[in-house]
Structures are given as structure tokens and as C-alpha cells.
Amino acid sequence: MTRFIFTLLNGLTLAGLYFLVASGLTLIFGLMRVINLAHGAFYLLAGYISWNVVDKTDNWFLGVLLGALSLGIFGTLVYLILLRKFQYEELRVALITLGVSLILAQGMLAVFGGEYYQTSIPENLSQSIPIPGIEISYPLFRILVLFLAIIVAIGLWLFITRTRYGAIIRAGVDDTAMVSALGINVQAVFIWIFFLGSVLIGFAGSIGATTNSFGMGTDGDYLLFSLQVVIIGGLGSIGGVAIGSFLVGVIGQFAVGYYPTLSGVITFAMLVLILAFRPQGILGKIR
Amino acid sequence: MKRQRIGRNALAGVVAGVLVAGLVITPSSHAASTIKIGYLNATIGPFAGGAPQITIGLNIALGEIKSKVAGKKIVILEEATDATPALALEKAKKLIEKDKVDILFGPLSGDEGVAIARLSKKYPKVTFVNTTASASEATNREPSKNFFRFHGDAAQWSGGVGEIAYNQLGYKRVAIIADDYSFPYANAGGFAKGFCKAGGVIVSAQWPALGTKDYSSQIAALPKDIDAIYAGLGGADAVQFLKQANQFGIKKPLIGGAILVDGTVLGAKAEIGDAALNTIGGGPVPDDSYSSPEYDKFKAQLAAAGTGPNIFSVLGYISAKSMLAGLVAVKGDLSNNHAKYRAALSTLKWKTPTGPLSMDKNRNAIVSNFIYQIVSDGAGGFKTKALKRQDKVAQGTAVYGRVNSCADAK
Amino acid sequence: MTKVRSTYLLLLAMAIAFPYLVPDPDFWVSSGGSRALWLGVTALSMSFLNRNLGLMSLGQLFFSGISGYIVAISSVTYGVKFGTSVPLAILAGTLSGVVIGFIALKTKGVYFLMLTLAVTLGLYSFANSAQEITRGHTGINSIPSPVIFGIDFAYTKPMYYLFLLIAITIFTFCKFLESTSFGIALKGVRDNEDRMTAMGYRILPLKMIAFVFSALIASIAGVMGAFYVTNISPDSVGLIRSIDLLVIVVVGGATYLGGAFVGAALIVVFEAIVQDFTQYYVAATGALFIIVLMLAPQGLMGISAQFRRARAKKLGAAK
Structure with a gap:
């Protein structure tokens, strides 16, 4: 029983992290039809930046803030320089971002080396809390990540469905000419979306750098996680990402905990099974 | 149509040119001196x-x-x-x-x-x-x-560790958690061979993939009725495991694979807490006092x-x-x-x-081969303390795979 | 037409004479020629799909990986002779194409790209974790090369010429296939599915045949890779390898069959030169990839056509 609850908690908190990671990807795609396959590399870059800030200043919150902001700026630059011109060519954009991920991966290797790092948890958040019914206590920080993910999810959903900005964004995607005619600068809206999506991945990278160690290869791992999440949940939908994160996180952890040698295959089999019945993902729309 | 032909010939020329250029730019010489x-x-x-x-x-x-x-x-x-x-x-x-x-x-x-x-x-x-x-x-x-x-080889690096764990430290039941590739197989195999021969039991074994970042589920799956954990993890993975073991409050003593107790890990940037204290291990590098x-x-x-x-x-x-x-x-x-x-x-x-x-x-x-223990250096850090030096350790004939029980370590 | 054919003949003659023209033949024939041919055939399976179905697949390494692993396991672990192990491997790789095709062909564009990438990465984690079968991260070493009529294909030149023969055969067959009514129907599906449906074609079987055929090519390439590298490990089907392959296809020209080989030759030479200057040569490859994508999306093979179009546009504007 202890093991079951423990594994479930692991799965849930990991699902929270996966949600943070994949939400930026799906936000940008859902609103702009641009898929960023350098997503894993962005995640890792944010990890390095926040780690270095925390290492120099001893201020964890500053590290997370700068990690998220610098990625926002970096992502916007990538969008402006490399992607904007081809924004309506989905495949070409996806391929360019794959090229970006290659360069980033090697660049980070050259600058930060192949060692693994992990950002220290701030002192007052580093204790473990006892879980009723089981004997082992559980790290408080991991539970906070889960709550953080839930807050971000609700925030994003409210932003897109309930605010004027959300309405402009949704309208701008569906009918660029119409929204422009209303005097709204659609290009600027797109830049802001890309910025926001990149901030989200930067935030996820800074948080993830605290819960798990990171280093060379982490980019590929998290690209795979986010692909699994959005493929299962359905690309472009916040709810889909939530469901996808839950399934990949929880089932993945039970697989690792109970059938470690088959863990990779179990997640993969789940993905195939879901796609055989719903090729667009659980909440994805057919386009 | 004519233009297309020119295009193709031009292309062939470019390809040939690039190939030749590549071959010429990278010469190789071999002087006898x-x-x-x-x-x-x-x-x-x-x-x-x-x-x-x-x-x-x-x-x-x-x-x-x-x-x-x-x-x-x-x-x-x-x-x-x-x-x-x-x-x-x-x-x-x-x-x-x-x-x-x-x-x-x-x-x-x-x-x-x-x-x-x-x-x-x-x-x-x-x-x-x-x-x-x-x-x-x-x-x-x-x-x-x-x-x-x-x-x-890695099995030689464990020479004598299993015997000391059983006879000197009194560990009877041990769970293995180790990276999933050839080096830890041999390292754990060398340990298990000596440990099982002395009378110990391998209760369970887990082999997470090399580079695994999150060991929490493996930590959760560790059986409770064990005396010690054999951790055959190297470099980055070891740091991560030690840190998480510390976070989850693992109180069982560790037996380290050769690379777990190496200086690269002791000096790691991530904090590994007291989880590493009293860990024993073996390897080709002597302790600090040698x-x-x-x-x-x-x-x-x-x-x-x-x-x-x-x-x-x-x-x-x-x-x-x-x-x-x-x-x-x-x-x-x-x-x-x-x-x-x-x-x-x-x-x-x-x-x-x-x-x-x-x-x-x-x-x-x-x-x-050297067998040692991690102790506190009195200043917030760790150091290694010698337990034994084993001379003339020779390679065995076994090639170990995953050692899941004592039956795999003969 | 004769001029085009003479270009092919010229390239062929160069390819045949290649081992006798290069300095350091030990290195360039094997690590240059054979490697480029192996990568080229793998890339060909990808460009065939892109050219005829308009689908960019990162799943080709999945098929290569299946057949490569089966050759390795059957010949190293069980001592099966290559006369049995090679057909078995190619058959298995091709059949796996049916399973993947069943799921993947329901999707298009970026979804197809993502899905096939996930499939390949799925094989990567399986190969890493199923230690009893695949020997995990260590992989399988010392894959023996075939010996036919007393010729040991482990040697540099025999292997090169064997690979050249395979490459030419597959390339020619692709060309032939495209000229048949089947090939023409495929292009119809690529350009307008609805019209083809209206004309009474059944789309999915058509697509499936093309997809499985590309899996066949990739499986053959998988066997070539096993013999060339003599080792297979999870990294043979990892993310970096998948992107490498994509770079070859795009740089060569993803809508041309010959682009696969042009790209492979170029990347092999490019990497051999760049890695003398830096150990981070993969970044240079990535930069080359982005530049090609931004400036010449049709790749090297498409450059002349691109220029022609640009000039025609200019002329048209001038009028």
C-alpha cells in the first residue's frame, strides 16, 4: 500500500511537471499552428540559466524568474529571425526548429559541459511532509509542483476563454484579415503568444531543474515526454495536455516502479492504443 | 528542357567538386620518426x-x-x-x-x-x-x-567488498539498484559473488536505464526487510540517487559500486546530504590516508x-x-x-x-583493490577511510548480466 | 533525355571508379563511400515517401532498427547463417511497416512527423530496457559480415561494391515504380485525395503499399548498417540519428530521389572535414540544415529549378 500511494504521488507530481513542460508547446501550436521541436532544448537551456543564477545569487525565486524571462526573450528572437517568414508552412517550421535543437544541444554542451546539475531547493521548501496512512514522508516541493501546474492550467484556461486578449488571439488565428481590419495588430499578437509560450517552457525548465537533475540528453527526454503528452491528449488543447500529462506521468511511474524493464514499452503501447482509436488524440480536433 | 540538362550537369559538377575538395583538404602523412x-x-x-x-x-x-x-x-x-x-x-x-x-x-x-x-x-x-x-x-x-x-575489470573492483559487508558489517539481506549496462553488471556481480558465498541474500534488484533522472519510484519499490542497499550507479546518476535518497529519508546504509564512492561524486555540485555516510565500496583508487x-x-x-x-x-x-x-x-x-x-x-x-x-x-x-568507507571529515564534507587492501586480484571467468538473485552470481 | 542519361552514367562511372581515385582508400571507401551509400539508402526510403505521399517520416529508423536488431540477434546470439537471418530481418522490418502504417497513415503533416518520431523513440527505449533481448545499452557487437562465393564482404572494397549494387537496384526500382500506373495514382493521392476518391480509387491501400515499400527499403538499409557498423545499440535509433537522416534528406532535396544520395555524400564529407576542427560538428550540421531550409527548401537538387523559377518570375514581372 505504501508503495502504491508513493508511486501514485510520484506519478501525479511528475504529471504536474509534464503539464508545465507541454503547455507552452500546445499553447503556441493551438493558437499559431507552429510546432516548436526545439522545445526540449528550450527546457534544458532554462535549466542551465536558472541554475547559474541560483548558484551566483543564492536566490531561488530570482533564478526561476530569470530562467522564464530569458527563455521568453530567446524564444521570441528565434520566432522573429527564423520562423515568422514561414509561419504558415507547418512542416518547414517544425524542421527548422529541429535544426535549432541540434545547434542548441551542442552549444549547451560546449558551454556548460556534459556534467549533471540540480538547482538547490530553497531552504524553507526543502522539508518532507508525512503522508497519512503510509510510513515514508514525501518531499514538500514535489507536491508544490503539482499545485503550481494546476494553477497554471486554470490561469491559461481563463486567459484564453474569459479575457479580451484571449478573444483577440482566438479570432486572430481563425481570421487574420478580419481582426486586422478591426485595427488590431495580429503580428504583435503572434509575437506575444510566442513570448508567453516560451516563458512557460522557461518556467517549466527552471522548476524541473529543481526537482530532477539535468544535463546532456535531458533535452531529448523532455521533447519525447511532451510529444507523448500532446499526441495522447490532442495537440492545441489545454485540457488535452492535462489528460496527456496525467496518463504519461502516472502510468509511466507505475510502469517504472512495478515493471522497470518494460517501462519504455508500456508508455509506448498506451500511445499506440489510443491513436489506433483516436488519431487526433483524446481531446484533439479533427482538422 | 535544355536548361534542365545544364542544371543537372552543374549539379553533378558541384557534387564531384565538393567530394574532391574534401579529399584534398584532409591529407594524411606518416613519418617514420x-x-x-x-x-x-x-x-x-x-x-x-x-x-x-x-x-x-x-x-x-x-x-x-x-x-x-x-x-x-x-x-x-x-x-x-x-x-x-x-x-x-x-x-x-x-x-x-x-x-x-x-x-x-x-x-x-x-x-x-x-x-x-x-x-x-x-x-x-x-x-x-x-x-x-x-x-x-x-x-x-x-x-x-x-x-x-x-x-x-569491474568485477575485480568489487573484490572483497561482499565478504566485508557480511562478515564485518553484518548485512544479511541486500537490495540492488544499479545502472543498466555492462559495467554495473560486472561490478554488482563481483560484489554478489563474495556476498552470497559468505552467506548473504540478494533480496531484489532494479536496473534503471543509464541516465535515469528520477529514482523516486525505484526508491519506493525498495523492500523494507533489508539491511543495506547496493547502489551500482555512476557519475551523474549516483548524485541524483543520493540526493533523492536523502530527500526521501532513506535510512538504510549503502554499499556503493566502485564509481559511487569515487571523488567525482563526493565533490559533486549537487548536495547529496548524509545519505552517503558510512557507505562502503571497493575500487582501484586508495583512500585518502594511503x-x-x-x-x-x-x-x-x-x-x-x-x-x-x-x-x-x-x-x-x-x-x-x-x-x-x-x-x-x-x-x-x-x-x-x-x-x-x-x-x-x-x-x-x-x-x-x-x-x-x-x-x-x-x-x-x-x-x-581497495575497500573503504565514507566517513565525515568533521568539516561538513566527506572523506574515505581504508578498510582493507586486497592484493593480486585477478580477473574471473564470469561475464555477469543483471544479477537479480544469488543464483545469478555463481 | 540522352543528356540526362549521360549524367547518370557519368555519376555511375565515378561511383565505380571511386575506390581507385581517392587518397587513403581504406578510410574514404569505407567511412566515406560505404557509409554514404548506407545512409543514402536509408534516406531514400524517406524521400520516396515524401515525394510520392507528401509525408515526412522520422519513423524510417524504426524499420531499420527492427531489421538491424534481428540480423544482429539471430547471427550473433543464435548463430543463424546470414542466408536465413537477412531475409528474416527484412521481412520483419517490412511487416512492422504494416502495423505502424495502420496508425500513422491516419495522420498528416506535422502530426505524422511527430507520431513517427515518437515511434522511433519508442524503439529506442525498448532497445535500452529489454536487456535480455537487445543487450541493453551495450548493444550487440561483432556482427559478422556475409561471405558469398568466398568473397568476405567485411573487406572495404567488396562491401562498397555490394552497397553500390544495392543502392543502384533500389534507386532504379523506385524510378520504375513511379512510372507505373500505381506510381501515378500515388501522386494523384498526394495532390488531391478527394478527387482520387471521387475517381473510385481506394486511398488507404494505395498509401499503405507505398508506406510498406518504404519500410522495405529502410529494412534493407538496416541490414546494411548492421554489416557496416558491426554493432547495433539503442543509439542507432536515437533522436540524433533521426535528425541526422532528416538533414541528409532535406539538404539533398526531399522531393528528388537522387537527393538522398547527394545529401548523404555531402553530409559525410562535410562532417569528415568539420570534425577536424571541432568536436561539436553536429552544431555545424544543424546550421547547414537551417540555412538550406530557409534559403533552398528544395535542397541542392532543387537549386537549379529554384533559380529558374526566380528568373522566370523576374522576367514575368519585367513584362
Whole structure:
């Protein structure tokens, strides 16, 4: 029983992290039809930046803030320089971002080396809390990540469905000419979306750098996680990402905990099974 | 239509031009007055932290003979690998076929080592000297006549640890958690062999993939009725496991695989807490208090290069020094497919900083092994304390896979 | 037409004479020629799909990986002779194409790209974790090369010429296939599925045949890779390898069959030169990839056509 609850908690908190990671990807795609396959590399870059800030200043919150902001700026630059011109060519954009991920991966290797790092948890958040019914206590920080993910999810959903900005964004995607005619600068809206999506991945990278160690290869791992999440949940939908994160996180952890040698295959089999019945993902729309 | 033909011809011309340019730009020369040593090192990838330490060891050994043997200059050509067998093979082929090296020095990690040992059969004119790769099967399965390893394999690194765990520390039941590749298999196998023979029981075993970042589920799956955990994790993974074990408040003592208790981990940037305290382990590197004339001299050389003894610097030095000692003994004579040189290497005997070294019939070294314990240094850090030095540890005949119970460790 | 054919003949003659023209033949024939041919055939399976179905697949390494692993396991672990192991491997790789095609062909564009990438990465984690079968991260070493009529194909030149023969055969067959009514129907599906449905074609079987055929090519390439590298490990089907392959296809020209080989030759030479200067040569490859994508999306093979179009546009504007 202890093991079951423990594994479930692991799965849930990991699902929270996966949600943070994949939400930026799906936000940008859902609103702009641009898929960023350098997503894993962005995640890792944010990890390095926040780690270095925390290492120099001893201020964890500053590290997370700068990690998220610098990625926002970096992502916007990538969008402006490399992607904007081809924004309506989905495949070409996806391929360019794959090229970006290659360069980033090697660049980070050259600058930060192949060692693994992990950002220290701030002192007052580093204790473990006892879980009723089981004997082992559980790290408080991991539970906070889960709550953080839930807050971000609700925030994003409210932003897109309930605010004027959300309405402009949704309208701008569906009918660029119409929204422009209303005097709204659609290009600027797109830049802001890309910025926001990149901030989200930067935030996820800074948080993830605290819960798990990171280093060379982490980019590929998290690209795979986010692909699994959005493929299962359905690309472009916040709810889909939530469901996808839950399934990949929880089932993945039970697989690792109970059938470690088959863990990779179990997640993969789940993905195939879901796609055989719903090729667009659980909440994805057919386009 | 005409324009299209021109396009195609132009294209063919461009392709041919690029190919020819590529061939001309990268010439290769081979002067008789030099000895070329190709050096494979896993500087990109999970061992990037340890890899430069091997280079330090190599440079100390080269410095001792001023990079010259009998008037011939020794030239080192380095290629970077990422600890995967495929890239190691590709780079080895490049060094041998394009750069025409006489000796291949490397590789670093176990899986690369097995691949390179197998490859060595294809190039009988080149002599291969392993640096730190320690998978057993590189030398005790289909041994290759031109492949030499001047240190112990991973099973040798555990020599004596299992006996001490059972007899001296009283551990009766142990769970294994170790990286899923050849090196930890052998390392854990060497431990389990001694431990089970002494009367201990392996209760469970988990083999997470190399590079696993989140060990929380494995920690959760550890059985409760155990006396200690054998943690066969290296480098980055070890840091992560120790940190999480600390976070989850694991109170069981650890038995470390050889690379868990190495200095690279003790000095890790991530905090690993007290989870590492009292861990015992074995390996080719002596504890901090060890002293011998050879070791003290070597320590001073390392200090001058800005580092200290660790698995990579120690084995890197011993391997390089052995390789060069053979060259010195035959005065750089590599004629007749290295016949004299290889004979010299096969019978090499010398007093290394970590004790006497000799070679067995599979060209694997017979060496000393050290068993130690991690204790507090009184200033917030760790240090290692000697438990025992085991001499003349020779390679066994087993090639271990995953050791899931005592039945797998015979 | 004769001029085009003479270009092919010229390239063919160069390819045949190649081992006798290069310096350091030991290196360039094997690590240059054979490697480029192996990568080229793998890339060909990808460009065939892109050219005829308009689908960019990162799943080709999945098929290569299946067949490569089966050759390795059957010949190294069980000592099966290559006369049995090779057909078995190619058959298995091709059949796996049916399973993947069943799921993947329901999707298009970026979804197809993502899905096929996930499939390949799925094989990567399986190969890493199923240690009893695949020997995990270590992989399988010392894959023996075939010996036919006393010729040992482990040697540099025999292997090169064997690979050249395979490459030419597959290339020619692709060309032939495209000229048949089946090939023409495929292009119809690529350009307008609805029209083809209206004309009474059954789309899915058509697509499936093309997809499985590309899996066949990739499986053959998988066997070539196993013999060339003599080792197979999870990294042979990892993310970096998948992107490498994509770079070859795009740089060569993803809508041309010959682009696969042009790209492979170029990347092999490019990497051999760049890695003398830096160990981070993969970044240089990535930069080359982005530049090609931004400036010449049709790749090297498409450059002349691109220029022609640009000039025609200019002329048209001038009028």
C-alpha cells in the first residue's frame, strides 16, 4: 500500500511537471499552428540559466524568474529571425526548429559541459511532509509542483476563454484579415503568444531543474515526454495536455516502479492504443 | 528542357567538386620518426566530467618521458566520443584508417570497451590499449591478441567488498539498484559473488536505464526487510540517487559500486546530504590516508596539474604509463606487426602508484583493490577511510548480466 | 533525355571508379563511400515517401532498427547463417511497416512527423530496457559480415561494391515504380485525395503499399548498417540519428530521389572535414540544415529549378 500511494504521488507530481513542460508547446501550436521541436532544448537551456543564477545569487525565486524571462526573450528572437517568414508552412517550421535543437544541444554542451546539475531547493521548501496512512514522508516541493501546474492550467484556461486578449488571439488565428481590419495588430499578437509560450517552457525548465537533475540528453527526454503528452491528449488543447500529462506521468511511474524493464514499452503501447482509436488524440480536433 | 540538362550537369559538377575538395583538404602523412597514438576519450556525454582526468593522467605519463622514445616523437591524435559504442567504433576507424595510428589508446566506458575490443581483431596491425573501460567481456570472452587492459575489470573492483559487508558489517539481506549496462553488471556481480558465498541474500534488484533522472519510484519499490542497499550507479546518476535518497529519508546504509564512492561524486555540485555516510565500496583508487613512495609522488604530480586521485586520473595514468613503458622497453620498435612491443606488454610488471601490476594470459591486469568507507571529515564534507587492501586480484571467468538473485552470481 | 542519361552514367562511372581515385582508400571507401551509400539508402526510403505521399517520416529508423536488431540477434546470439537471418530481418522490418502504417497513415503533416518520431523513440527505449533481448545499452557487437562465393564482404572494397549494387537496384526500382500506373495514382493521392476518391480509387491501400515499400527499403538499409557498423545499440535509433537522416534528406532535396544520395555524400564529407576542427560538428550540421531550409527548401537538387523559377518570375514581372 505504501508503495502504491508513493508511486501514485510520484506519478501525479511528475504529471504536474509534464503539464508545465507541454503547455507552452500546445499553447503556441493551438493558437499559431507552429510546432516548436526545439522545445526540449528550450527546457534544458532554462535549466542551465536558472541554475547559474541560483548558484551566483543564492536566490531561488530570482533564478526561476530569470530562467522564464530569458527563455521568453530567446524564444521570441528565434520566432522573429527564423520562423515568422514561414509561419504558415507547418512542416518547414517544425524542421527548422529541429535544426535549432541540434545547434542548441551542442552549444549547451560546449558551454556548460556534459556534467549533471540540480538547482538547490530553497531552504524553507526543502522539508518532507508525512503522508497519512503510509510510513515514508514525501518531499514538500514535489507536491508544490503539482499545485503550481494546476494553477497554471486554470490561469491559461481563463486567459484564453474569459479575457479580451484571449478573444483577440482566438479570432486572430481563425481570421487574420478580419481582426486586422478591426485595427488590431495580429503580428504583435503572434509575437506575444510566442513570448508567453516560451516563458512557460522557461518556467517549466527552471522548476524541473529543481526537482530532477539535468544535463546532456535531458533535452531529448523532455521533447519525447511532451510529444507523448500532446499526441495522447490532442495537440492545441489545454485540457488535452492535462489528460496527456496525467496518463504519461502516472502510468509511466507505475510502469517504472512495478515493471522497470518494460517501462519504455508500456508508455509506448498506451500511445499506440489510443491513436489506433483516436488519431487526433483524446481531446484533439479533427482538422 | 535544355536548361534542365545544364542544371543537372552543374549539379553533378558541384557534387564531384565538393567530394574532391574534401579529399584534398584532409591529407594524411606518416613519418617514420614518429609514433602515432590515437586517443579515444568520451569528452562529450555522461562521462564528460571524468574524461579530462584521463588526459591529465596521460599527460603526466608523457611528461615523464618528454613525449619521446628512442628519438621518436610521440604524437597524440585525440577524438571525442559520447560513450556510445557506435560513435566509438566510427572514431576508432577514422583514427586507424585515415590518421594511420600505430596504437589506439581508449576508450573510457564499458560498452565502448567491448565494442573496441571486438573491433581490434579486424586491425591486427594496430595495438589497442584500454584506458578506463572495465566491462569483463572485453578481455575474458574471445580475448583479442592485440588488446591490452592495464587495470582490473569491474568485477575485480568489487573484490572483497561482499565478504566485508557480511562478515564485518553484518548485512544479511541486500537490495540492488544499479545502472543498466555492462559495467554495473560486472561490478554488482563481483560484489554478489563474495556476498552470497559468505552467506548473504540478494533480496531484489532494479536496473534503471543509464541516465535515469528520477529514482523516486525505484526508491519506493525498495523492500523494507533489508539491511543495506547496493547502489551500482555512476557519475551523474549516483548524485541524483543520493540526493533523492536523502530527500526521501532513506535510512538504510549503502554499499556503493566502485564509481559511487569515487571523488567525482563526493565533490559533486549537487548536495547529496548524509545519505552517503558510512557507505562502503571497493575500487582501484586508495583512500585518502594511503601512502607509498610511488603514490605520494603521483599525488604531487596530480596536485601540480590541479587535481587529485580519482578513478579516471589513476587508471588513465597507469594505462598510459604501461603503454609507454612497453615502448621504452623495445626502444620504439614496432616492426613485424608490433611483435616485440606486444611481447613486452604481455609480460609487463611494474610498481604502480596503487601497488604491483602484472598481466594475465588474456592481457588483463592483476592488481590491488581497495575497500573503504565514507566517513565525515568533521568539516561538513566527506572523506574515505581504508578498510582493507586486497592484493593480486585477478580477473574471473564470469561475464555477469543483471544479477537479480544469488543464483545469478555463481 | 540522352543528356540526362549521360549524367547518370557519368555519376555511375565515378561511383565505380571511386575506390581507385581517392587518397587513403581504406578510410574514404569505407567511412566515406560505404557509409554514404548506407545512409543514402536509408534516406531514400524517406524521400520516396515524401515525394510520392507528401509525408515526412522520422519513423524510417524504426524499420531499420527492427531489421538491424534481428540480423544482429539471430547471427550473433543464435548463430543463424546470414542466408536465413537477412531475409528474416527484412521481412520483419517490412511487416512492422504494416502495423505502424495502420496508425500513422491516419495522420498528416506535422502530426505524422511527430507520431513517427515518437515511434522511433519508442524503439529506442525498448532497445535500452529489454536487456535480455537487445543487450541493453551495450548493444550487440561483432556482427559478422556475409561471405558469398568466398568473397568476405567485411573487406572495404567488396562491401562498397555490394552497397553500390544495392543502392543502384533500389534507386532504379523506385524510378520504375513511379512510372507505373500505381506510381501515378500515388501522386494523384498526394495532390488531391478527394478527387482520387471521387475517381473510385481506394486511398488507404494505395498509401499503405507505398508506406510498406518504404519500410522495405529502410529494412534493407538496416541490414546494411548492421554489416557496416558491426554493432547495433539503442543509439542507432536515437533522436540524433533521426535528425541526422532528416538533414541528409532535406539538404539533398526531399522531393528528388537522387537527393538522398547527394545529401548523404555531402553530409559525410562535410562532417569528415568539420570534425577536424571541432568536436561539436553536429552544431555545424544543424546550421547547414537551417540555412538550406530557409534559403533552398528544395535542397541542392532543387537549386537549379529554384533559380529558374526566380528568373522566370523576374522576367514575368519585367513584362
